[in-house]
């Protein structure tokens with residue numbers, strides 16, 4: 001008999017078929033308690049769980065006594081209680097690498113659109129404000145050859161450094177928990193402590209995971225360290241930044257502008273003060289959202305679950321130590 005799994009995210013037809021050749025699949029819309037209650041038997045017998053974005057905590061795990069592997073369609077896994085998974089020896093698979101280049105492209109889009117005010121001036125054209133030659137009130141600031149500070153020199157940080165170094169001639173500073181020789185050798189990136197990076201960068205790009213250590217890593221004190229001309233980009237996770245402090249920094253002119261793909265609360269509430277600030281470009285968490293990359297992520301997650309339930313954890317496994 002095929003193992004049964006819960007699928008809580010829509011998949012392309014061919015990937016759903018692939019999944020169904022290996023498993024008996026119960027499709028649900030989400031992991032809310034009422035959904036779990038409605039499909040209690042399926043959750044109780046499921047050995048696998050596949051989807052993205054929703055919280056997977058000990059309360060949910062209690063309803064899934066047979067669970068052996070979870071597979072998220074994302075590289076970030078801050079929505080999983082990893083300690084609870086480890087305690088039950090449940091594997092957690094994720095999708096690093098397949099989205100790296102696409103997310104780095106999105107970050108460059110945020111850098112360029114914030115600096116050159118692309119969204120703001122395009123809107124002004126649409127409402128008929130371009131009635132004569134443009135003056136300084138339409139100007140932006142240069143990106144090329146400015147100093148880029150990257151907080152988190154992992155896979156995405158490295159792909160961003162490549163673009164900035166070769167494409168835009170930008171000197172690169174970076175901070176991470178350890179030195180990255182590849183970044184230093186290929187892109188002449190300079191390791192520095194967080195304070196030095198914040199003080200010296202023209203663009204501060206955050207590409208960190210959300211963990212207990214990174215929660216609110218960037219707050220009032222850190223914005224005060226940045227140049228008044230600095231542009232702050234967050235493509236990691238919203239809660240790494242104290243959003244109230246960011247709003248104050250933008251309003252008070254402590255920093256020049258921000259480009260944001262992630263927020264403390266998502267979707268971003270429509271009454272967020274961020275949306276009324278002209279110096280903010282706010283995207284709806286589209287870092288990896290291209291047709292190609294989202295397909296590749298879904299395929300990776302499907303194959304990860306097949307591998308995990310067959311005891312293969314050589315790649316893409318967050319907690320291979322729990323494999324028996």
Ligand SMILES: NC(=O)C1=CN([C@@H]2O[C@H](COP(=O)(O)OP(=O)(O)OC[C@H]3O[C@@H](n4cnc5c(N)ncnc54)[C@H](OP(=O)(O)O)[C@@H]3O)[C@@H](O)[C@H]2O)C=CC1
Pocket residue numbers: 075076077096097099103151152153154155156157175176177178179207208209210211213214235236237261262285286287288
């Ligand atoms: N906006 C979006 O749509 C997307 C957002 N993301 C986010 O980007 C994150 C990074 O992805 P990826 O590059 O693949 O991950 P990696 O694991 O390759 O890189 C993470 C980097 O963060 C650094 N880091 C982790 N904790 C700390 C800390 N406490 N202090 C300083 N540095 C730290 C790591 O340091 P070290 O190298 O020293 O270990 C590493 O350089 C994801 O976890 C996710 O949250 C990812 C994809 C899409």
Ligand SMILES: O=C(O)C(=O)CO
Pocket residue numbers: 073074075076077099287288289
């Ligand atoms: O993969 C992730 O972690 C995302 O945020 C979406 O691609």
